Amino acid sequence: MVSTPGRPPGRIIYAGFATRHHSGGVHVMTQHVRLLRERGHEAWLWLPDENDRTDWIADDVPMLFGATTAVGADDLLVLPETPTVQGRDPAPGARKVIFNQNHFYTFAAGTPGEDFPGWSPAPALWVVSEESRDVLTAVLPGLPVSVVPNPVDGELFAPGAAGQLRVSWFPKKRPREASLLKRLLAAEPRLAGVELVELVQAPRAEVAATLAGSAVFVALGHTESYGLPVAEALASGCLVVGYDGGGGHELFEAPGAWRVPDQRPLLIRDRVADLIQDLDALAPVRAANRRWVLDRYPFARTAAALQEAVAAAWARPGADAVAVHPAAWLDTLGPNFTAYA
Template sequence: MVNRPGSYPRRIVYAGFATRHHSGGVHVMTQHVQLLRQSGHEAWLWLPDEDDRTDWIADDVPMLFGATTPIGADDLLVLPETPTIQGRDPALGARKVIFNQNHFYTFAAGESDANFPGWLPAPAIWAVTAESRNVLAAALPELPVRVVPNPVDGELFAPAPGQARPFRVSWFSKKRPREASLLKRLLANDPRLSRVELVELVQAPRAEVAATLATSAVFIALGHTESFGLPVAEALASGCLVVGYDGGGGHELFEAPGAWRVPDQRPLLIRDQVAELIQNIDALAPLRAANRSWVLERNSFAQTDAALQEAVAAAWAGPGDDALAVHPVAWLDSLGPNFTAYA
């Protein structure tokens, strides 16, 4: 669904980016829009250019387009944590929320003052985990912070029915490409893993990711500076055993019964843990099932929806005025070319 910028009563507008390949952060925004509309809210995804429309965003996510869009006094504008620049208010006077999906990116656009971000009115912050909320509350004590947990799609991410798990190990290399290359060689050279199929996921469509996880015995987490770690959560829902790095904010996910945290940048420890799990894979079947139950109990759509409704109600209780909002794409250059470059 597509709509031109205009005035609507009591809207919730999410400013997002249409990346060429699937983006977990933007996808969560679209899930918020869908949940809010299901409960009767006028929710929209705002992209800077109509040509940015991408085929991985669901057709039932309504969109606004333009470098600017009017925000009414009764509206709520939801902005990503990056780029947030001290004193650069994207919608002066409008009611605003920063949906902070990664607390490590909070000050990615530069230094902050004591009144960060210096917007009027001051924004609320939505975080995705308790760890992220606690970090942000300590860094920005003057701003209200609440948790809206990420949902995990248990229908899409599920074990392959009626099928024994093959000796397959999968991982994403995006955030640690150099270490992933080293790890792949370590796994391939280990005689204990000679029967294991190694699957590196690189810019794969979401359906392909789900199909791979559905038939993987072990998922290797190579997260880096995370607030949550959506691939880990989806692997748990798919019935995978999980080994690897929690990325900081993802440590909560490693409380799952079949997840093993490894100290950062220790690929030999990952290799050895994977080998041990593969050698005992049949006996560990109950843990794979327990992983799925564990994550879906904590990150269901119902839990996200309930927290989101409360967060929206709290945000609407604050002041707001008419404004012409500037899409945050205007400040992307402030992040620099190495913003998402990792080891």
């Protein structure tokens, strides 16, 4: 059965993964589900196995479970950018979108063909930044691309009471460089008495609490499409120093964000130390960082862009299908597809 104009829209099904520790990409999917439900859509998060359900996904996010699920002619299936395998259509005939949250991973599952991804009908693409839009429009000119910007939660991520000076960072994307940086910062006399915090697989609430008490956040992004930790640090009133990871360059337009040339840990150390020494004078800049990021990435902007992207996707063809969860192709990625530095 093929959908026809005028028929009421159906469900919006996001295929995600129940990772053991908090996943920014899956979290964004849950935000989409909530925003769509608030606006009257029947949106769901689809996980491959009920036994894999994780406690960091809130109970109010409605879920579907199973290696396969039925998709109706009026439904919209939203799939992650990885793993997208050339010619392996997860739902032949169904209306599909690839929600590409990292353009660097687009071809992570193997060599693309000229008609990538070789699905029928061809999917639309949703991305989270202008950089991703520009890259994928150039690489895949036959697929329509919509920007659905990430929202920044200004209630959860907010400045805390002044206390011990703190510098924080995530080492995950650059573990080898992070080990050097930790030693460099600890040995720097100008940072004596400053608490140095590495955020490793921390729950979201712990991340928010740590950023709330941090004066400086060190951005160690690598092959990013956006860089949500940087945005959340700005909302927390942190000064930001480090790497934009490519797609995160728009965040370094904030008044209190300093981009450092790639793989230059000594420059990071020196910039962090200079900022800590001048922290009192920089108080207005920290406040301006929060205003800047919340003005640009409110939930209302995400909701409006998402509504437009959904409407455009529903205008594309769709038919009844049985969808296979993309977990079926995870083995195509290999153990080191992220290539962290």
